[in-house]
Amino acid sequence: MTVLLSLFLKLSAFSLVAFGGINALLPVLFDLSVTQEQWINSQTFADYFAIAQAAPGPNLMTVTLIGWHVSGVIGAVVATLAIAWPSSIMIFFLQRYIRAMQNPRKQKAIQFAAGALAVGLVLASAWQIALQINQGYAAYFLSIATIMVAVFTRWHPLYLIALGAALGIMGVI
Numbered sequence: 001m002t003v004l005l006s007l008f009l010k011l012s013a014f015s016l017v018a019f020g021g022i023n024a025l026l027p028v029l030f031d032l033s034v035t036q037e038q039w040i041n042s043q044t045f046a047d048y049f050a051i052a053q054a055a056p057g058p059n060l061m062t063v064t065l066i067g068w069h070v071s072g073v074i075g076a077v078v079a080t081l082a083i084a085w086p087s088s089i090m091i092f093f094l095q096r097y098i099r100a101m102q103n104p105r106k107q108k109a110i111q112f113a114a115g116a117l118a119v120g121l122v123l124a125s126a127w128q129i130a131l132q133i134n135q136g137y138a139a140y141f142l143s144i145a146t147i148m149v150a151v152f153t154r155w156h157p158l159y160l161i162a163l164g165a166a167l168g169i170m171g172v173i
Contacts, residue, residue, distance in 0.1 A: 004071055004078050006037070011063060011082035018087045022059045024121035027128035029063065039070045046133050060084065139173045 010032060014025050022029070026049070033039045040048070048069075052061035060083050067079025101107050130143045146160050167173045 004075060007067060007070055007075065008078050008082040010037075011067075011079055012086050015083045015086040016090065018083070021118075021122070022062060022083065024118065024125050026062075026125045027132065029066075030129065030132055033066050039066060042133065044069065049129075136173065138167070142167060142173055 048065040049062050063083045064076045064080045068076035134140050
């Protein structure tokens with residue numbers, strides 16, 4: 001029961017800073033679940049993140065899978081509720097406040113600021129996760145090459161995923 005309470009309280013606190021979705025919290029979630037609490041190891045974290053990204057639905061599935069790993073179905077439910085309830089309430093009231101504003105320029109400014117914050121947090125998160133998960137020069141090269149291809153070409157991301165899977169199967173990364 002104390003593990004479930006700890007899971008609920010810690011994930012609820014993370015939810016309050018989840019601008020940009022759960023991906024903005026990945027380094028902190030990694031640190032909590034792998035390093036601090038040792039609920040899972042780094043490979044399991046990477047696997048759960050990959051499953052969450054491949055599956056349809058919200059990105060918070062990573063948290064759900066960690067909760068499931070910690071305490072089965074009850075852990076999955078507790079983790080999902082914990083990560084969803086604080087940010088949902090906060091966004092509800094923030095959106096009401098923004099809509100009640102009379103000045104459309106202030107509305108746009110707040111919305112653009114929130115968008116910039118979300119993008120910045122997601123990019124910082126991606127960088128931190130890459131530093132924690134990449135093992136060896138080939139993995140770093142693949143990460144940098146993926147960024148370059150995504151930014152400078154119009155390739156579909158599935159090609160990059162397939163390339164990463166092929167390199168993993170061949171044992172390169």
